[in-house]
Amino acid sequence: MGNPAVTTNRGGGSVSLSGISRRYGASQVVSDVNLEARSGEILALLGPSGCGKTTTLRMIAGLVQPTSGEISIDGKPVTTLPVHRRNLGMLFQNYALFPHMTVLENVAFGLSMRGTPKAEMAHRVKQALALTHLTGFEDRMPAALSGGQQQRVALARAIVYQPKVLLLDEPFGALDKKLREAMQIELRQLCNKLGLTTILVTHDQEEALVLADQIAVMRGGRIEQVASAREVYERPASHFVADFIGTSNFIPSAVLESRNGMTTLAGLSGNVFTSSMTTNLGAGEKAIVAVRPESIRLTPGEPSGGETNTISGNVLRTVFKGQSLSVWLDVPGLEFVCALPIEAIGATPPEPGTRWTANWSAERTLIVREQ
Amino acid sequence: MTETVSPAIRIVVAIILLMVVAPLVVPLLMSISDTAFIVFPPQGFTLKWYAAVLANPEARGSFLFSLELAAIVTTVSLVLGIPCAAGLTRFKVPGQDIMLGIILSPLIVPLIVTGIALLQFFSMMNFRATLLQLVIGHTVVCLPYVIRSVSASFVLANRNLEDAAAVLGAPPHVVATRIVWPQVRPGILAGGVFCFIVSFDDYPISMWLADGNHFPIPLYLYTVIERSFDPSIAAIASLMIFFALLLVLVIERVFGINLARLAS
Structure with missing residues (x-):
């Protein structure tokens, strides 16, 4: 499926977090996180629930403001840039498809927000649906789709406007094991093909090992170790990492x-x-x-x-x-x-x-x- | 969802429906009685009482005034109620529960008490604009219906969708119109319909605040009952029932919303 309009966007944006912290009242949810996702890389934030990984992802998206620290995408600081101007793609835990819109309208939403001309919009939506194997589902409502199909719609919606960075929040949690494994491999191929920089939040170590180039293991709002999947597994930096992974x-x-x-x-x-x-x-x-x-x-x-x-x-x-x-x-x-x-x-x-x-x-x- | 309902539940539901609907059927039957006074069961069949009511300028005037009043009250209640409900469900405000309690209190306090309190308040203020008094009085008792139904729809609205839309590039006003509005619209419409009907049917508040030039239909109905006892009373009552029914049917048809589901 070589489609020039989508694949010309090779080379995603690099994302860097420096000294990011977030506090809610008295509880420090994220403390001094320093992270770097290089262009085109898949980075997994891995940790048990409540370790601050989702908050970190939401700070990158702009849905949560950091209490302190700096976030930059492609070297440009975005810490104070509002969500809708960050030009990111994001996959939510329960897909967050708009229930009152058809598959087509869901996928086209990001493009219409960018004022894309009608003809180009139709073309790009078609490509995104083809990439996610959803051709023919244009007029369905999200409620009429299976979990796996909903996931694909969410993915098509997130990549159709060619964001430089894709954020995934526990994207496969609701799928059964077989489907999850198939989607993981599909996602990995898609990200590589589009050259998207991808940041994935998961509590599932296997998912992180399958998908990620780099794994950042988080615990209690801090990063325990950032390394390749193999290194995290074979050379865990701490008792916690060795215990959590494998x-x-x-x-x-x-x-x-x-x-x-x-x-x-x-x-x-x-x-x-x-x-x-x-x-x-x-x-x-x-x-x-x-x-x-x-x-x-x-x-x-x-x-x-x-x-x-x-x-x-x-x-x-x-x-x-x-x-x-x-x-x-x-x-x-x-x-x-x-x-x-x-x-x-x-x-x-x-x-x-x-x-x-x-x-x-x-x-x-x-x-x-x-x- | 097709679940089998046990016969016992069917019977209970049937009895409840009968108790709710049966009294409404009585005036309908009485209104077609070809007698000079109200009888039940009706004797003969005539539509002359309807004709008499519709030809009566006083009845027409009261009916139109009630429509006007209900329309104003509904507009005011929605304008006040929607932001209030949104604020109370979306933000943590100090004293939130107390505020909500005060707003909903007209549902608990007998309406007649609220009415007399308003009357005393307005006369102490030396405030004589009757229409405005009626609008304020009705809004006080209608607002809880709007707040309750709109709050429910805000609570049920999926916040993730708003996040998703924002990430997709939607600025806040677009999120509000394209994502939040479709989710809360049924609740707002239901609140509006209830508000309209409560205002249209109100007697205990209007009783204290109305005057001869601002005379809602429920008051008119009551004075007619006091003066005479012919089936035109039943005809007026029937017309009011038809009107409320029509309102609900139109809303369901036009907006495709199941009001019964929202009322629960």
Whole structure:
């Protein structure tokens, strides 16, 4: 679908937030947020509910005024620019389609606000509907559409006037899993095709991992980490990030030494861990070793001795999860969970009550700070 | 939504409807009675009482005056009520609940008390413009209907749509006319219709404030009842019922709004 009028707008606007804060009465909802979404990039604001991610997005849109700080789009400050003059596209949580207008009127709304001539308007609406696979739905009312179709209308409405930045507020929350996954991939392709800078708010880590080039993990109104999906997953900056994204086993430890890019730590029960992560924690300082369940290999019996990055315990229970078998080991102080790929299960799968040893590589040993 | 309603509920609803509608049918039947005085059940059939009423300049004058009064009151109530309802639902105003309580109080205080209070107030002020007095009096009792129905429509209006429109580039006045108005219009129209009917039917307020030159139809009806007891009274009552019915039907047809749904 090469349509020149839409694709000529390649290269979305960059968005930058510096020192953005928002307070409601006594509660500080967003504190000193610094963020940069580069042109054409998909940035996800990820965090639990109440972490300030939606407020941050609404401040970018202009729907909420920051208490302090500066927002700029393409280098131009927009902090005091009213919403209707920011020229952004936005997808709302429940789509916010105008119920008294047809699909066509909904999609054309942004263009008519911009005084687009009739002929061009018809042309552009047609393109946007084609892009979102809605051709033929022009005269339907939003109430007569399915959730997925409503979502597409909202998307067509948001991109038809070629905004430089697209804002998405939990856009897929109301869709079932299959449809959500399909829409995510479609959205990603569309954003890349149009070169739109996209900022997405979500509490769903999987959604952030699927869609985003960069993920900003938020907690309590602050940014915990901004990094690529892979880095956030493989090198979480904090206990919170490691816990929020994916599943992790957390082992309280203390740093023994850190040199030549390797860190050695001691677990409370005497286990020794080595990690290829460097840390600025000094010897003797408390740290937490985090291990992803899927990084772990399981062998029957006790460790052979002298190895690092092993932990052993009796199997508490196992749960079959389709692609993997989750195994919980009873380790002093914690339940250690391992995800065993189905093809890695040998002749004798782990049975509750039997003793197994978990081990993993130094590359998979994550060191995170305590809170 | 087609849900099966239990027979017990059907019966209760039928009884309630009967109790509401039956009294309205009585004057209709009495008005066509070919007798010199009101009888029930009616005897014979004639439309002469309607002809008599319509030919009577006093009745016509009162009817037209009531229309004029109701139209003015409705306009004033909407002009005052819409911003008031919007403000009370959209913003946090100190003393909001007290304000709303005062505005809605004419629904609680007996109308006759409100009427006499207004009369005393106006005479203390030495205020003699009867039409203006009637407009003020009626507006006081009509405003709660407007406020309640308009507030409800503002509460139900989806704020997200306004945000969406603003992001799409709509300046505030366009958001108001193209997004908010279509959502609150049914509530405003319903409020207006109720307001018109309440003013048109009002007796207890007008009773204190009217004079010979400003004589609404309910007062006229009452004086006719006192003077004579022929079926023309029933004809006037029937005409008033028809008029109210017509009003509701026209609104439903023209604006496609289900008033019954909004009244709930």
